[in-house]
Amino acid sequence: MIGTVIGDLAAWTWEHDRKCFYERLVSPEARLSGYGLLPITMWPMIHEMGTIHKHRLYIVCGKALAHSRAQGIDIPDLWHRWGLTDYDKAIPFELKVALIMSAVIDSGYLSERRQNELNWTSFFHGGKQEYYAARIMDILRRLNEGATKDEAIKDIPEPVINYYPSGSVHTWRDLLEYTTFAWRCFYYSFDFTSALHNAAKCTANRHLAMMLTGAFADAMYGSNCSLTKSKFGGNYEYIEFPSTLPEDLSNQLRCIRRVVFNDRYIFKKNDALTNVERHTWTEVYNPYFDRIIDQAFKEKMMRAYGTSWDNRYGVYLDNGWFYVYRSHHLLLRYRLTSQPDSSYRITDLQISNDDHARVEDLGEVLYSLNSFE
Numbered sequence: 001m002i003g004t005v006i007g008d009l010a011a012w013t014w015e016h017d018r019k020c021f022y023e024r025l026v027s028p029e030a031r032l033s034g035y036g037l038l039p040i041t042m043w044p045m046i047h048e049m050g051t052i053h054k055h056r057l058y059i060v061c062g063k064a065l066a067h068s069r070a071q072g073i074d075i076p077d078l079w080h081r082w083g084l085t086d087y088d089k090a091i092p093f094e095l096k097v098a099l100i101m102s103a104v105i106d107s108g109y110l111s112e113r114r115q116n117e118l119n120w121t122s123f124f125h126g127g128k129q130e131y132y133a134a135r136i137m138d139i140l141r142r143l144n145e146g147a148t149k150d151e152a153i154k155d156i157p158e159p160v161i162n163y164y165p166s167g168s169v170h171t172w173r174d175l176l177e178y179t180t181f182a183w184r185c186f187y188y189s190f191d192f193t194s195a196l197h198n199a200a201k202c203t204a205n206r207h208l209a210m211m212l213t214g215a216f217a218d219a220m221y222g223s224n225c226s227l228t229k230s231k232f233g234g235n236y237e238y239i240e241f242p243s244t245l246p247e248d249l250s251n252q253l254r255c256i257r258r259v260v261f262n263d264r265y266i267f268k269k270n271d272a273l274t275n276v277e278r279h280t281w282t283e284v285y286n287p288y289f290d291r292i293i294d295q296a297f298k299e300k301m302m303r304a305y306g307t308s309w310d311n312r313y314g315v316y317l318d319n320g321w322f323y324v325y326r327s328h329h330l331l332l333r334y335r336l337t338s339q340p341d342s343s344y345r346i347t348d349l350q351i352s353n354d355d356h357a358r359v360e361d362l363g364e365v366l367y368s369l370n371s372f373e
Contacts, residue, residue, distance in 0.1 A: 001039050001109070001218070002257055003192065003214035003216075003218020003223035004035075004036065004039050004212075004215045005036045006026060006239055007199070007207075007217075008035045009030040009031075009032065010196050010210055010214070011033075011035075012027070012030045012032075012033065012074075013025065022228075023228070024239075025226035026239055028240075030242045030244060031073065031074055031244050032072075032249070033075065033207050034073070034076070035207040035211045037075070039102040039106055040249055040252055040253065041102075042057065042061065042103055042106050043106050044252075045057055045060060046103065046106045046110070047109075061083075061099065062083045062084075062085070065080060066080065072246075079092060096124050096126060096130070097175055097208070098208070100120050100126050101175075101211070103124070104134050105212075105215045107120070108144065109140070109144060111141075112138075115141060120134055132157050132160050132179075133160060135157060136179060136212070136215070139152045139183075139219075140216070144219045144266070145265045146266045146302050149220070151320075159180075160176065160179050160180070161184075163176035163180040178212060181199070181213075182199060182209055185198035185199040185209075185216075189217060191227060192226070192227075195216065196213060196217065198213070220319065221268055221269050222269065222270030222271050223239065236273055266302045266304075266316070267304030267305065267315070267316045268316060268317075268318075269316050269318045269323065272325050274329070274330050279353055279354070283348070283350050284349055284350065284359055286346065286347070288334075289345055289346060291345070292345075293336060295343075301317075301322065304316055305372060310368075312327070312364070313368065314365070321335060324362055324365055329354050330354060331351070331352055331354060332351055332352065333349075333352070334348055334349045335348045349362070
């Protein structure tokens, strides 16, 4: 969800300070729109895990919209007026889309069982487009659990991620145009920053496009930092929430950031602060193939750890590959291959063209993983 809010703030930055957008993604002066406000507003209720009552959620969202302008948040007049009603009037169409997509994105961090209990399209009186778009919830859950990009869209209806032919002219009238655009911006990216750079090319509702793209990219890559290639300055910027945000929202976002990291399934490449440059890879002899990896150790490897003086070599999962790194240097990569006895083996070991890379570096990672409960 943090990536969604950052996507919204980055859209403002692109529209008002293009130089800052390409250097650090989010301007210190960036202003939140309704597309960033609603996911923050809904998050506590969706993650309470109890029954979600429609009228209570309407009241919570309506009050947030009603008070948004006093807090410096940009929302359309129709959204603001709906927030001032008793919520018995029809929801303006663009607001309905924002409500459904915000709820869907927030639910991407829930279990499959819990997701199956929620019908956001019915909740907000959506139509066929919104019904299909709600399947993004499944994609986000799978990415958060370590699926590859292709695995994440298995059995997802094609219109969600392929509504129009690539390269064709389209009208930007339909929600599924935005979900398709956002998926492609993410699919052809290599990290969080590059995904939002792709999404900024949207020529219509840029905030919706970058909100959706930020959700996809955050689920796989993480979103704590903005990284740029060395030819563009090589900046590693921790993404701070701008001072223009109300203090209560900033505090809530920081809390969500901590909760999501602590409850993670996978350690994400954005937290490793590496792998934005292009590397070449060479297969090498694999002295670790005979090591038996059980399910528990695989999960420990996926969750991994932050590097420190005692654990200087780290590992993260990215689109099916485990990457070994140290101090911004990308060293090795490998896959885990399942065996008939439900165990796994380390396969396809490759070494990068970094001068610091050694095959023994994977041994350092395995040693560190063994030291964690």
